[in-house]
Amino acid sequence: xxxxxxxxxxxxxxxxxxxxxxxxxxxxxxxxxxxxxxxxxxxxxxxxxxxxxxxxxxxxxxxxxxxxxxxxxxxxxxxxxxxxxxxxxxxxxxxxxxxxxxxxxxxxxxxxxxxxxxxxxxxxxxxxxxxxxxxxxxxxxxxxxxxxxxxxxxxxxxxxxxxxxxxxxxxxxxxxxxxxxxxxxxxxxxxxxxxxxxxxxxxxxxxxxxxxxxxxxxxxxxxxxxxxxxxxxxxxxxxxxxxxxxxxxxxxxxxxxxxxxxxxxxxxxxxxxxxxxxxxxxxxxxxxxxxxxxxxxxxxxxxxxxxxxxxxxxxxxxxxxxxxxxxxxxxxxxxxxxxxxxxxxxxxxxxxxxxxxxxxxxxxxxxxxxxxxxxxxxxxxxxxxxxxxxxxxxxxxxxxxxxxxxxxxxxxxxxxxxxxxxxxxxxxxxxxxxxx
Numbered sequence: 001x002x003x004x005x006x007x008x009x010x011x012x013x014x015x016x017x018x019x020x021x022x023x024x025x026x027x028x029x030x031x032x033x034x035x036x037x038x039x040x041x042x043x044x045x046x047x048x049x050x051x052x053x054x055x056x057x058x059x060x061x062x063x064x065x066x067x068x069x070x071x072x073x074x075x076x077x078x079x080x081x082x083x084x085x086x087x088x089x090x091x092x093x094x095x096x097x098x099x100x101x102x103x104x105x106x107x108x109x110x111x112x113x114x115x116x117x118x119x120x121x122x123x124x125x126x127x128x129x130x131x132x133x134x135x136x137x138x139x140x141x142x143x144x145x146x147x148x149x150x151x152x153x154x155x156x157x158x159x160x161x162x163x164x165x166x167x168x169x170x171x172x173x174x175x176x177x178x179x180x181x182x183x184x185x186x187x188x189x190x191x192x193x194x195x196x197x198x199x200x201x202x203x204x205x206x207x208x209x210x211x212x213x214x215x216x217x218x219x220x221x222x223x224x225x226x227x228x229x230x231x232x233x234x235x236x237x238x239x240x241x242x243x244x245x246x247x248x249x250x251x252x253x254x255x256x257x258x259x260x261x262x263x264x265x266x267x268x269x270x271x272x273x274x275x276x277x278x279x280x281x282x283x284x285x286x287x288x289x290x291x292x293x294x295x296x297x298x299x300x301x302x303x304x305x306x307x308x309x310x311x312x313x314x315x316x317x318x319x320x321x322x323x324x325x326x327x328x329x330x331x332x333x334x335x336x337x338x339x340x341x342x343x344x345x346x347x348x349x350x351x352x353x354x355x356x357x358x359x360x361x362x363x364x365x366x367x368x369x370x371x372x373x374x375x376x377x378x379x380x381x382x383x384x385x386x387x388x389x390x391x392x393x394x395x396x397x398x399x400x401x402x403x404x405x406x407x408x409x410x411x412x413x414x415x416x417x418x419x420x421x422x423x424x425x426x427x428x429x430x431x432x433x434x435x436x
Contacts, residue, residue: 053159056204112136161203339416
């Protein structure tokens with residue numbers, strides 16, 4: 001089999017990988033006129049970098065294009081399949097090449113986040129000395145997955161998911177390219193199919209091309225020339241939502257969910273809830289966050305919020321998914337619509353600061369229990385006034401240590417039920433002034 005035949009056995013996504021920078025689609029914030037990577041390409045001034053972005057946005061392709069542009073020797077390894085031994089061999093050859101030929105080495109490490117700390121440490125001195133120029137690609141947040149010393153020796157460049165219009169350019173080229181694409185099949189793509197393909201790829205060019213390839217095969221099997229919406233949806237099956245339960249997108253989506261609740265926006269909250277459910281998030285994780293939110297962001301503005309959140313957690317634990325999604329939806333919409341107050345949360349935060357500042361202040365003697373004669377003789381409990389024995393069950397007696405006398409930690413808002421609490425506390429304060 002000749003090399004050209006072998007090439008056409010490769011998946012469409014691999015065959016359509018850009019061979020020239022002019023063919024690259026997307027990442028204009030890095031490759032536009034005067035941008036950081038444009039200058040690096042133009043002047044062959046490649047630097048050590050980490051390309052961080054979602055799958056199918058062009059990280060590997062950019063590394064390949066850099067290898068074509070630079071005069072440096074190019075080495076490529078995968079962090080999944082390689083280790084310290086391979087790194088040492090590459091570095092030693094790079095050192096010899098630099099000494100004998102004066103030629104540098106560009107080392108591309110795919111999925112660099114898969115390297116453990118020891119493996120990443122092995123790269124440090126060689127990147128710092130310039131023995132190798134490092135390009136690492138990762139789908140994970142480098143702040144969490146790449147050691148700080150390595151980050152400080154590289155430039156982290158963030159790549160964005162491809163937009164629908166960019167996906168359309170890629171798909172259209174693949175459909176008409178007669179050498180590497182599907183051009184020789186003379187297939188058309190309906191408007192509805194194109195729209196579904198571009199939107200459904202979720203910013204991933206590889207998914208778009210893989211789906212197009214399967215849809216084209218389905219079309220040919222039926223003896224048709226137009227790829228329909230049904231062909232595309234069948235090829236998609238159930239697409240994977242961009243979400244990683246242990247990674248960066250996990251935190252981004254739960255953050256968007258909580259902030260939508262806090263902003264009293266039930267529609268946004270429901271959308272992010274659906275994203276988590278569809279991506280396979282643990283429903284009890286979502287329920288636990290609702291319980292926290294009910295006290296942190298609603299508190300006494302609506303005392304029922306915590307009851308509903310806890311009941312939702314119990315319900316989800318009892319019924320599980322898929323029905324549990326209805327319980328989560330009910331709780332999310334209620335909490336989003338509820339009046340908001342973080343007064344209870346701020347109260348405990350202020351109190352903790354006071355504890356840290358003043359240490360273990362003694363309990364006032366009148367608030368201490370006195371179960372023994374010795375304790376009574378020491379004054380424990382002396383002067384304590386039992387509220388229920390007083391008029392209105394009120395006594396003008398503070399339980400705070402003397403150093404904190406008069407300090408106010410809880411400041412109820414004027415929203416929801418907490419407004420009633422605020423008014424009641426004012427009345428209590430005034431009533432206490434009249435007591436002895």
